[in-house]
Amino acid sequence: MAYIISTINLKGGVGKTTTTVALAEFLSAAFNKRVLVIDLDPQTNLTTVLIGEDKWKRLNDEGRTLATLFKDSLRPEDEPANFDIGKTLQRSVSPISEVQWVDLLPSSLDLIDVQDRLASMPPGRFYSNNPTDLLRKAVKSIIDDYDFVLVDCPPNLGIVTLNGLRISDGYIIPTIPDVLSTYGIPQIQQRVRAFAESLGEDIAEIGIVVTKYRKASTVHVNTVRRLEEDPELPTVLQSYIPEANQIAASAEYVGASTLRQKYGYQGQHQILRSLTKEFISLVEELA
Ligand SMILES: Nc1ncnc2c1ncn2[C@@H]1O[C@H](COP(=O)(O)OP(=O)(O)OP(=O)(O)O)[C@@H](O)[C@H]1O
Ligand SMILES: [Mg+2]
Structure with a gap:
């Protein structure tokens, strides 16, 4: 059974x-897990980091992105699905x-338009076809090929998100530790x-991931402490991702043989590895 986690x-x-x-x-290189990433963000950042702009x-x-899935739900009933x-x-x-x-399910810039059209659909259209259920139906046949499925969401809670x-068992909240x-x-x-309750399901708070951490910043140090001390907030994962040029550069689609080469030798590799280890333990606690 795959664990499905949204970001x-x-x-x-x-x-x-x-x-x-x-x-x-x-998850793949250091922990031997089979991973699927699903890019739901119309900005397609995750997609281009992984396969490059040309591909x-x-x-x-060719219509081979998730935009096609969502567009299908807007077509007239008598047209075949694409x-x-x-x-x-x-x-x-x-x-x-x-x-x-x-593995990757790629996104598309066309998702912006589709998202707007889905949001303006008369609700009656979906009595038999709930628009938040499109992805679940689409991935049902492949999901069990994976140990982990990670869903990268756009910065909103629209229909695509x-x-x-x-489909998520839980979610993580990456944040820069500032006010x-x-x-x-x-x-x-x-x-x-509220959304989970409306489904009658549980979507667990896995934790907060601290990103772009600067240990010399008083604001960052104090904000992390405040997050950790607040009992209402999800757990803060203890491996903070440092702000680092090599992590910023990792957004570029370039080959390398190892993750050590990609993320740099100044400790980033070790931190990302330990972050992943914490992530696995927290997710496995769900079961
Ligand atoms: N640890 C880091 N150190 C330095 N730069 C970073 C780090 N993490 C992310 N960045 C850079 O910050 C920018 C935003 O990061 P990213 O795209 O991951 O954020 P996001 O939350 O997915 O953004 P969006 O809301 O637009 O989807 C990118 O240019 C990225 O390369
Ligand atoms: Mg993003």
């Missing part, structure tokens, strides 16, 4: 995608040789809880 924060630019990619790569464009032209999970699933995508088993949450970035965390908890 969520309503704030943009806090390291959601970077965290998702790193977890996927370390993404080809797939997008989404094909087999053609959309990209196998063993990471350009890092030691990362063997990370709800499709990701719908404005952490301000909205209780709101995320509350809205995910």
Whole structure:
């Protein structure tokens, strides 16, 4: 059985995608897990980090992205569906040789438009076809091929994000440890809880991942302490991702043979590995 975990924060630019990619790569390379990543963000950052811009464009032209899945739900009843999970699933995508088993369901810029159209659908249209259930139905046949499924969400809780949450056993909240970035965390908890209750299911708070951490910053040190001491907030994972040039550079699609080469030797590799280990233990506690 796969564990399905979403990466969520309503704030943009806090390291959601970077965290998702790193977890996927370390789960595969350091812990031998079979991983699927699902990119639900129309910005397609995760997709281009993993397969590069050129390949993404080809797939997008051929309709082999998740936008096709969501577009299908808007077509007239008598038209055939275009989404094909087999053609959309990209196998063993990471350009890092030691990362063997990370597969990808790519995103598309077209998701912006689809999201708007889905949101404006008259509700009656979905009595038999709940629009937050599209992804679940689409991935049902492949999900058990994986140990972990990571869903990278856009910085909102729109219908596309709800499709990701719908299949999730839990979620993580990456955040920069400063006042404005952490301000909205209780709101995320509350809205995910309300959505889970409406489904009659549990979507567990796995934890907060501290990103772009600067140990010389008083604000960062104090904010992390405040997060850790607040009993209402999810657990803070103890491996803080440091702010580092090499982590910023990791967004570029370039090959390397090892994750040590990709993330650098100044301790980042070790921290991302221990973060992944903590992540696995927290997720396995769910079972
Ligand atoms: N630990 C880090 N050190 C330095 N730069 C980082 C780090 N983590 C992320 N970045 C950079 O910060 C920017 C935002 O990161 P990322 O794209 O992962 O955030 P995001 O939350 O997914 O953003 P969005 O809300 O737009 O999807 C990127 O340019 C990324 O390369
Ligand atoms: Mg992102």
